Amino acid sequence: MSKGLHKVAGVVGVGDTDWRADYAAQRKGEPARFDGIGLASLAFKRALADSGLKRDDIDGLIVGPTTPYERMGEVLGLDTRWGGQADAMLGVIQACMAIKSGLAEVVALVYGNNQRSGKVNYGGSNAAGGQSFLSYVYHAPWGFTSQGALYAMMFQRYMEETGLTSAQLGQVAVAQREAASLNPGAVMQERITTQDYLDSRFVCEPLHLFDYCLINDGGVALIIAEAERAKSIRPDPVMIHGVGRYDLNSGATSLEPRLTDYYLPAQQKVAEQVFNMAGVGPEDMSSAQVYDSFSCHIPLALEGYGYCPPGGAGQFLEEGHHRLGGRLPVNTSGGHLSESYMQGWAHQVEAVRQLRGQCGARQVPGCNYVHYSSDVAGKAVSIIYGR
Amino acid sequence: MGKSIPIQALTDLPMWQSIEEGALKLQFCSDCDTCRYPPAPICPSCLSMDSEWRPVTGEGTVMSWVIFHRKYFDDFPPPYNAMAVRLDEGPIIVTNLLDPVPGSSLIGRRIKLEYVDHDGRKQHGARLKEAD
Ligand SMILES: [Zn+2]
Numbered sequence: 155m156s157k158g159l160h161k162v163a164g165v166v167g168v169g170d171t172d173w174r175a176d177y178a179a180q181r182k183g184e185p186a187r188f189d190g191i192g193l194a195s196l197a198f199k200r201a202l203a204d205s206g207l208k209r210d211d212i213d214g215l216i217v218g219p220t221t222p223y224e225r226m227g228e229v230l231g232l233d234t235r236w237g238g239q240a241d242a243m244l245g246v247i248q249a250c251m252a253i254k255s256g257l258a259e260v261v262a263l264v265y266g267n268n269q270r271s272g273k274v275n276y277g278g279s280n281a282a283g284g285q286s287f288l289s290y291v292y293h294a295p296w297g298f299t300s301q302g303a304l305y306a307m308m309f310q311r312y313m314e315e316t317g318l319t320s321a322q323l324g325q326v327a328v329a330q331r332e333a334a335s336l337n338p339g340a341v342m343q344e345r346i347t348t349q350d351y352l353d354s355r356f357v358c359e360p361l362h363l364f365d366y367c368l369i370n371d372g373g374v375a376l377i378i379a380e381a382e383r384a385k386s387i388r389p390d391p392v393m394i395h396g397v398g399r400y401d402l403n404s405g406a407t408s409l410e411p412r413l414t415d416y417y418l419p420a421q422q423k424v425a426e427q428v429f430n431m432a433g434v435g436p437e438d439m440s441s442a443q444v445y446d447s448f449s450c451h452i453p454l455a456l457e458g459y460g461y462c463p464p465g466g467a468g469q470f471l472e473e474g475h476h477r478l479g480g481r482l483p484v485n486t487s488g489g490h491l492s493e494s495y496m497q498g499w500a501h502q503v504e505a506v507r508q509l510r511g512q513c514g515a516r517q518v519p520g521c522n523y524v525h526y527s528s529d530v531a532g533k534a535v536s537i538i539y540g541r
Numbered sequence: 542m543g544k545s546i547p548i549q550a551l552t553d554l555p556m557w558q559s560i561e562e563g564a565l566k567l568q569f570c571s572d573c574d575t576c577r578y579p580p581a582p583i584c585p586s587c588l589s590m591d592s593e594w595r596p597v598t599g600e601g602t603v604m605s606w607v608i609f610h611r612k613y614f615d616d617f618p619p620p621y622n623a624m625a626v627r628l629d630e631g632p633i634i635v636t637n638l639l640d641p642v643p644g645s646s647l648i649g650r651r652i653k654l655e656y657v658d659h660d661g662r663k664q665h666g667a668r669l670k671e672a673d
Contacts, residue, residue, distance in 0.1 A: 278613040279543030292579050293635040295547045295664055297617035303607055307625055311605040314648050359608040407579050408633040409625055413604045 164391030167205025186271035193373030194266025214258030218265030318468035334488025396432030421458025445528030
């Protein structure tokens with residue numbers, strides 16, 4: 155059987171921007187230093203420096219969805235033989251596909267988002283994508299808007315069905331803030347207690363403020379190279395051991411796959427694909443990085459990928475297995491809730507740094523494999539990183 | 542901030558019109574009777590492109606609900622609720638509970654749609670079939 159994209163490529167460079175400092179400056183009323191393209195450019199320079207490569211070594215380019223592809227390539231002076239526009243998870247997969255097919259050898263992935271200084275709305279009458287995202291078109295006349303509300307609707311039913319409590323869900327925010335307190339780059343570093351969580355205001359009940367991601371400016375870049383080339387670039391490339399994807403499109407607008415089984419079948423299909431390709435299982439993972447626009451992504455992923463049985467996430471969280479020092483530390487940087495909301499891009503960087511052993515006080519000891527997963531509106535994606 | 546405005550497109554005009562007339566109609570496949578919601582040019586079940594619009598009973602069962610505490614629209618001052626209801630005809634729609642939100646769970650409760658004036662347009666809302 156084909157090993158698919160198993161160890162076809164590795165990450166040789168990562169870069170990000172000063173989101174904590176930028177956030178603090180903007181809170182003081184200072185103007186933003188960069189727009190989205192500027193943020194992506196800064197991250198790219200840092201990733202290039204981290205890799206030790208020269209700009210002209212790059213022959214493929216992936217640009218995140220928040221900046222235009224051609225302009226991004228233009229400002230970076232990158233003429234490439236292959237390119238495309240993709241989100242974080244599909245960007246990594248597409249880079250591996252291009253490398254496997256010989257269309258590129260060294261791919262730069264760049265992302266920049268000035269969502270805070272640019273006042274991007276994720277709900278309401280001018281929500282990003284609101285004219286084309288059908289869940290908004292068909293539900294906004296009844297005041298139902300925002301990604302948070304979609305997940306609140308989903309999780310209300312999940313909580314009743316499984317008995318998971320607010321205090322148990324709150325363990326996600328508490329643990330990720332604890333991890334962020336050990337991450338000098340994280341935007342939010344002040345620890346919170348379960349009581350702080352329960353006392354925080356609702357945004358869309360049953361979800362509290364602390365269940366929601368931050369909105370901050372930032373950029374992220376990765377450089378992914380063909381396996382042999384990666385080993386010649388640096389002694390410790392972080393290899394991509396497996397990828398998987400499954401989309402639940404049927405009934406998506408009417409919330410059918412959210413409300414009937416919480417995307418579980420999609421995640422289970424991806425689990426089979428990604429763990430088979432990587433040749434390892436959930437018990438081999440040292441850490442998980444889970445796309446967390448909202449805290450409730452974490453219990454759904456824990457169940458979907460077999461870290462606990464369906465319906466068992468509440469107990470898993472209550473017992474603290476997702477915390478640093480636990481069986482499966484999750485979102486060890488603080489994630490979208492506490493580090494930086496980079497739409498999954500910074501999660502890839504954290505996976506790489508954990509595997510390199512560069513994470514200081516939040517380092518997971520003996521880190522061998524890191525599982526990245528996302529379920530964004532029914533599209534389940536996973537990547538397993540290893541040495 | 543702005544108001545909530547229904548965005549109408551070619552395939553769903555009859556639906557918005559039926560709401561304005563106070564009796565929700567949905568689109569059913571002429572060949573296999575599958576309900577297409579949101580309305581669509583083709584049946585996701587049998588790929589037939591023929592369809593007809595029929596009124597629904599307006600009765601259904603609550604799948605889930607939320608309460609908004611943040612303001613998103615000028616015409617929806619918080620707190621306000623939104624519910625996902627599975628209509629007896631099959632599809633899940635979003636509407637508002639017109640009764641006070643009870644302290645107990647709404648999931649599984651039976652509802653019937655009513656039509657109310659909302660900021661110059663008519664739209665559906667739901668009443669619990671058995672009073673709380
Ligand atoms: Zn049909």
